[in-house]
Amino acid sequence: MTTQKEFIQDISTALGRPTPVSVDVFTVAPTTAEQDILKAVRQRSSGERQPFIKTLQEVSVPLHLDFHPERSLEDIRQAIITLILEKDPEWGTKKSVVRWDHPLLNSLNLEAAAELKDIPLYITNHVAATSSADDLQAQRQQTRKEVEASFIGITSADYCIAATATLAMKTRPGQARSVSLVPSIHVAVVEESRLLATLKELYTLLKWDEAEQAEGLTNNLSLISGPSKTGDIELVMVHGAHGPRELHLFVVSDHR
Amino acid sequence: MSTIAPEKYKENASKNIADPVLQKALSGLQERLGPATENLYNSLPEGHKMRTEAHQFRRKAIDNLDVLLSTLVDKVRGHGGIVHFAKTAEEAVEICKKIALDNDVKTVVKGKSMVTEEVGLNLALEKEGIEVYETDLGEYILQLSGEAPTHIVAPAIHKTRREVAELFTEKLGTPYTEDPPILTRYARKALREKFLKADMGISGCNLACAETGHIVTVSNEGNIRMSTTLPKIHVAFMGMERIVANLEEQQSILRLMSMGAAAQEIGGYVSYVGGPAEVDHGDGPQEFHLIIIDNGRSKILADPEFREMLCCIRCGACLNVCPVYGKIGGQAYGSPYCGPVGAVVTPLLFGINNSADLCAGETLCGACKQACPLEINLPRMLLALRSKLSEGDPDWDVQPKSKGENLIFASWQRFNSNRKVYDLLLGLMRVLQHLLPAKQGMISRLPWPLSGWTANRNMKKLAPKTFMQQWREKKEKKGS
Amino acid sequence: MNKPEKVTLFIQCLVDTVFPETGAAMVTVLESLGLKLDCPANQTCCGQPAFNAGHTREARAAAVKFLDIFEDAEIIVCPSGSCVNMVRDHYLDLFADDPKMLVRAQAVSRKIYEFTEFLVDVLGVESVGARFPHKVTYHASCHLNRFLGIDRQPRTLLAHIDDMTLVEMKGADTCCGFGGTFAVKYSEISGAVLAEKVKNIVDSGAEVVTGCDMGCLMNIQGMLSRKNIPIEVKHIAQLLAEK
Ligand code: SF4
Numbered sequence: 001m002t003t004q005k006e007f008i009q010d011i012s013t014a015l016g017r018p019t020p021v022s023v024d025v026f027t028v029a030p031t032t033a034e035q036d037i038l039k040a041v042r043q044r045s046s047g048e049r050q051p052f053i054k055t056l057q058e059v060s061v062p063l064h065l066d067f068h069p070e071r072s073l074e075d076i077r078q079a080i081i082t083l084i085l086e087k088d089p090e091w092g093t094k095k096s097v098v099r100w101d102h103p104l105l106n107s108l109n110l111e112a113a114a115e116l117k118d119i120p121l122y123i124t125n126h127v128a129a130t131s132s133a134d135d136l137q138a139q140r141q142q143t144r145k146e147v148e149a150s151f152i153g154i155t156s157a158d159y160c161i162a163a164t165a166t167l168a169m170k171t172r173p174g175q176a177r178s179v180s181l182v183p184s185i186h187v188a189v190v191e192e193s194r195l196l197a198t199l200k201e202l203y204t205l206l207k208w209d210e211a212e213q214a215e216g217l218t219n220n221l222s223l224i225s226g227p228s229k230t231g232d233i234e235l236v237m238v239h240g241a242h243g244p245r246e247l248h249l250f251v252v253s254d255h256r
Numbered sequence: 257m258s259t260i261a262p263e264k265y266k267e268n269a270s271k272n273i274a275d276p277v278l279q280k281a282l283s284g285l286q287e288r289l290g291p292a293t294e295n296l297y298n299s300l301p302e303g304h305k306m307r308t309e310a311h312q313f314r315r316k317a318i319d320n321l322d323v324l325l326s327t328l329v330d331k332v333r334g335h336g337g338i339v340h341f342a343k344t345a346e347e348a349v350e351i352c353k354k355i356a357l358d359n360d361v362k363t364v365v366k367g368k369s370m371v372t373e374e375v376g377l378n379l380a381l382e383k384e385g386i387e388v389y390e391t392d393l394g395e396y397i398l399q400l401s402g403e404a405p406t407h408i409v410a411p412a413i414h415k416t417r418r419e420v421a422e423l424f425t426e427k428l429g430t431p432y433t434e435d436p437p438i439l440t441r442y443a444r445k446a447l448r449e450k451f452l453k454a455d456m457g458i459s460g461c462n463l464a465c466a467e468t469g470h471i472v473t474v475s476n477e478g479n480i481r482m483s484t485t486l487p488k489i490h491v492a493f494m495g496m497e498r499i500v501a502n503l504e505e506q507q508s509i510l511r512l513m514s515m516g517a518a519a520q521e522i523g524g525y526v527s528y529v530g531g532p533a534e535v536d537h538g539d540g541p542q543e544f545h546l547i548i549i550d551n552g553r554s555k556i557l558a559d560p561e562f563r564e565m566l567c568c569i570r571c572g573a574c575l576n577v578c579p580v581y582g583k584i585g586g587q588a589y590g591s592p593y594c595g596p597v598g599a600v601v602t603p604l605l606f607g608i609n610n611s612a613d614l615c616a617g618e619t620l621c622g623a624c625k626q627a628c629p630l631e632i633n634l635p636r637m638l639l640a641l642r643s644k645l646s647e648g649d650p651d652w653d654v655q656p657k658s659k660g661e662n663l664i665f666a667s668w669q670r671f672n673s674n675r676k677v678y679d680l681l682l683g684l685m686r687v688l689q690h691l692l693p694a695k696q697g698m699i700s701r702l703p704w705p706l707s708g709w710t711a712n713r714n715m716k717k718l719a720p721k722t723f724m725q726q727w728r729e730k731k732e733k734k735g736s
Numbered sequence: 737m738n739k740p741e742k743v744t745l746f747i748q749c750l751v752d753t754v755f756p757e758t759g760a761a762m763v764t765v766l767e768s769l770g771l772k773l774d775c776p777a778n779q780t781c782c783g784q785p786a787f788n789a790g791h792t793r794e795a796r797a798a799a800v801k802f803l804d805i806f807e808d809a810e811i812i813v814c815p816s817g818s819c820v821n822m823v824r825d826h827y828l829d830l831f832a833d834d835p836k837m838l839v840r841a842q843a844v845s846r847k848i849y850e851f852t853e854f855l856v857d858v859l860g861v862e863s864v865g866a867r868f869p870h871k872v873t874y875h876a877s878c879h880l881n882r883f884l885g886i887d888r889q890p891r892t893l894l895a896h897i898d899d900m901t902l903v904e905m906k907g908a909d910t911c912c913g914f915g916g917t918f919a920v921k922y923s924e925i926s927g928a929v930l931a932e933k934v935k936n937i938v939d940s941g942a943e944v945v946t947g948c949d950m951g952c953l954m955n956i957q958g959m960l961s962r963k964n965i966p967i968e969v970k971h972i973a974q975l976l977a978e979k
Contacts, residue, residue, distance in 0.1 A: 004329060007550065009340035011322040011496070015560035024502040025320050026327075026467050034504070075564060091448075093429040119292060136535060143538040146485075148452060164521045175536030181481050189637040198301075219467050220334050220540060221483075221528040228478035232394035232410060234281070234417050235288060236436040240445060240449070241393055243478025243525065269887025273928045579911040582927040617922050618909040619915030619929070620788060621878035636829075644954065665786050670795035673801055682753060698961045708923030713930065713958030716754050721745050723756035727763075727775050 030208045037204045041196065052162035052195045054253060059165045064239050065225035066246060067165070071192075073255035077108045080154070080187060081115055083248060086142050089151035090184040090197040090245070097183075099154035101174030104189060104252065110154075122146035124176035143176055152246070153183035159205070159249070160173035160190045162226050163198045166250075170235040171220040180224060194252045260606050261590035265613035269584035278406070278414045282582050285413055289576040292519035293627060302508075309511050313505035317466075317497075321557065321566075324499050325467040325548065331469020335531025337712045345711035348549045351664065352377060352458070352491055355385055355545055357487055361456045364518060365447075367473060367480030368392035369460025370408060370570055371549055373592035374605065377458070393443055393480035395397040395503045400427045406586040407573040408516050408594060414585060426687035447479070457483035457541065459529075461494035463509060463569060467502045470530040472510065474523035481525050490541040492529065496546050497557075497566040509569065512629035516573030529626040552605045559651070561640045565600055567630055572597075574624035574634060582619065595622035600637045608644055608654045615641035665706060679722070687719050739859060742772040744809035746823075746848065748779040750818035750950045751971075757947040759850045759951055761802065762851055765864055769855075776805045783824040788916045792830065792855035799827050803840050811858070812848040815973055817880025817949045818848040850880065851973060852948055854888040863896035868978045871901045873942035875933070875956065877949040890948050890972055897975060905940035907933075914955040927959070934959045937967060944968045946975055 012019055030038065060067035070076045089095050097116075099105050101123050111121055124147070126139040147153065155175070158168040167188055171177050180186050196202050206212050206221075228243030239245055272278050300306050317324055329339045342348035351635045356364070366372065368558050378388045390399045394412035398405060405411030415423075415732050417434045425432045430442040453677045461471040471492050473480045500506045507705050529701045533540025556562045575595030586594035591602040591614075598620055603611035615638060624634045646665075648656040656662060660705055691697045698714035701707070709715055721729075743766060751758045766773055767821025802823065806812055814820050824845045831837040855861045874894060881887045887909075894902050900976060913919065913929030937945050945960075945967055947953050957969040 002341045002343040004326075004339070004341055006549070007343065007496075007512060008322050010343070010543055010554045011325065011551065012558065014554040015322060017322075019460075023323050025316060026325065027504065055380050069533060095648075123426060123469065126538065128536060137667065145493060147355060166522060171537050172534070173534075173536045173541065174538070177481075178485055179540045187511060193500075195381070199507060199511065203503050207503045217528050217530060219472055219529065219531040219534060221470070221524065222481065223526040225520075225522055225524050227524075228476070230393045230440060231413070231518075232392070232397065232412055232477075233420055233436040233439055235410070237419075238437045238440040239477065240444065241477035242391065242447060242482050243468055244398045269922075270924050270950075290774070400919055467909065535858075579913065579929045579932075580925055583932075584925060614948070616789070617918070619911050619913060619918050619923060619926070620913070621911035622882035623878070624912065626882055639788065639790065642788070644790070646790040647792065655845045662791070663838070665789065665791040665794045668786065669797050670895035672780045672783075673969060675780055678780050696961075700962070706920055708920040708926075709958070711923045712927035714953065714961040715958055716954060718753050719756045721756065723752045724775070724777050724779075726756055726760065728777060 034204050055162040065226045066248040068250050076250045096120040096150045097152045098150035100123040102156045104156050125174040147178045147182050150183045152185045154187045155180045155192045158185035166225045169222050170218040185246045187248045189250045262611040262614050268588035271720045272585045275604050286582045296515040306596040317500045318321045327466040337531040340547045342549045347550050348375045349380040363454040364388045365483045367459040367483045369495045404587045404731045451482045454487045455488045457487040458491050464499040465506050470528040473527050476524035489543045489547045494666040516571035516629040556672045573627045577623040596634045740811045744812050745775040746814040748814050748819045752951050755948050755950050758971040761973040764977040782822050785916045796830050813854045815851045820881040823848050823882045836934045852890040853886050866976045867898040868975050869899040870943045872944045873940040875947040877952040903940045905936040912952045
């Protein structure tokens, strides 16, 4: 068995230096350009974010992403209810839906919709850190079962990048990562204030924003741009390889 | 599972050149991806300097690999992950096998990973009675058909829809159809079952970030996310060079990688994995193992001529423009690493002598370097490999390849160094060329060692007078 | 840079031995611009074939000879992109570990020019008053285009030839499959790459294919001739010398 010491030692030898030394490869302060980005993002007004909506609309087309025009919570709620009612499940015939436990999604209050009373609506909030190991196991299994059974998964996102229609999601309690992955249809609802212009802005925030630094990337950060796809058979683009076949995106207006 | 057989380069190339289906697939691929990638480079908001910088970021990471890896390892452990080190392919396989056996693993789902092919993982696990499923659609097709990949990003591009249709009907028992969306759905269904029952998921690592302590995987299909989210154990294989210092550098490289690999601004799914799922999170693997693999890389690192090769991020952009790859396809290289990148990496990892044809079998046109998002100087390294082959190199265990060729160049040098001898020899050849079959001044058959030329083209005869002679005569006329 | 008066010719070995008419055409063009020419008669090959095949020792010997002959020149002009690439760039690699030779190589590296580069960038000439009433397609050879970054110059000169129609072939900058000894050692692969180039040339509808490197053009000519395709191969200097 090779130990870490031996392994790293061999690399140092190959590099022609004695032992790992601390070198200056990690940045400790933002550059002026990065400071400018941080400032721009923080001071950006709702009005300045409006062009992002148009960008999202445009880039959604080649990505095969369904970008919805509804902006108010009430309209979005209705649109999602319609999706749930009109779309067909891919595996089997029974419909169920799973969603994150997330303030924005909670405020949609889909559970109260009379039209959905026959459709189970699961929330991935079973696991509590205080539970015993056995309970944890059982709770995880419960979540897993519900996610597998659901044909629609509803999440929010930490950020949504306009230029590439990328959703950035960290993992947190109540926000199971499989909700954006296993159901055939992924519905994402994000606040307008979470819109960013570019991936560069995202990375600058992840790196330098104090709140982001404090939380870290978490053990799982996913950047999702459009539904799952493949071109592996004769380069013909097919949507729905292993992940969701459809990705529906809603942006909630600041003025709701 | 690909076996390493670069010796068969010429033979395989010849077979593939004669295969019209493959030829069509290769030119279709190159015509689509090559220009599309170039367009994205040309419209980079950061301009061309982004690529130059990205190369420097990678180079800096490689030059400080000991420090970066130590940092990564500390962080991953801090996140609750388990880190292993494998000096050799065998060791990497053993480590993974042990994790599987200790956990009573029955089914493994794999995301596309070149390094697991390099170390020969699948076979070893299957020998233990473990079911291993490749889940990238292309890889899955090849696993079913038992073939080697044609391309490092689009491995099954040589299979027509018809062949896939027949394969699925035979192996999956699905109704015959040649419709790619339906065929994809069949594979989706078959593999979904595997994802849901698998107890171990294996992934590669496209590029780790040292400062945060995460590996990053990129895919469009979502298969890697499935493999690393659903099974209770996630094992990630990482070639030790696949790392960068910090997030801002990673941002540029991941974008460039996506452009090179699939002409995208960013891959469909980019996942940062730092460790197992936290206890109170609803899902995700409960164990995360990271296996960091050397397997010959520290030797490349130690050689200043080849260190640059460790900057490679295996995006495959160089394949999409290479005129030679475009004719012979990936299987000709006899290695999981094919195309221009393979022509350099395969000799360095698996032996220069038996990969001699890979080193010599390119035109040095430079298209690869131009298409590489990081502008890695593959032609320079091919030349360095050729020089090792002609002169031998004990450090790399290289014997001089061909005494005959060395002799030819040694004598060439002798007459090239003396214009009088040079002219004499030319005179002789001018006489002898009349013995060769020719029409309208074009020779149609040359003797060894030039016979290869006239296998498929003619050669203009030597001129009755060299330019130098004409020049001299012109001077004399003027002088008189 | 000041316009030079005297130019020293470096004649690629292929031009010297197989295509002297290319050299003659270059002389015609340069003399018509009022330049004094000099051509060291003891020059031979620059060593590129040996270098590309990995025979560094022999390549180095050729380089030493080259430097001996050419280092006193004011400015060196050569009708081949790949040879200029060899002298300008690879001589520096060859002598990377030999400081004394490296200085000499650097000096020569700074004063060698490819023919079209010399005309356009050094002399500032775009038109030499040539006339060539034919359909021509241009092959952008790899060493010239990618390694030396010379593409605008030949295209500018071609654009100023009277009565000539320039037709763009598909993949003008794709390799022709020559690659020096590669063409002989891997002739089947080389032939497959070349066949595509030839097809694109034919599809362009051109009567003449031109370029700045006789290596590639000889390769292309070889297959055109084998396939009995009546498309002529001419070095750009030959077109520029036409009146
Ligand atoms: S050499 Fe460059 S283009 Fe080729 S796979 Fe590596 S990074 Fe990509």
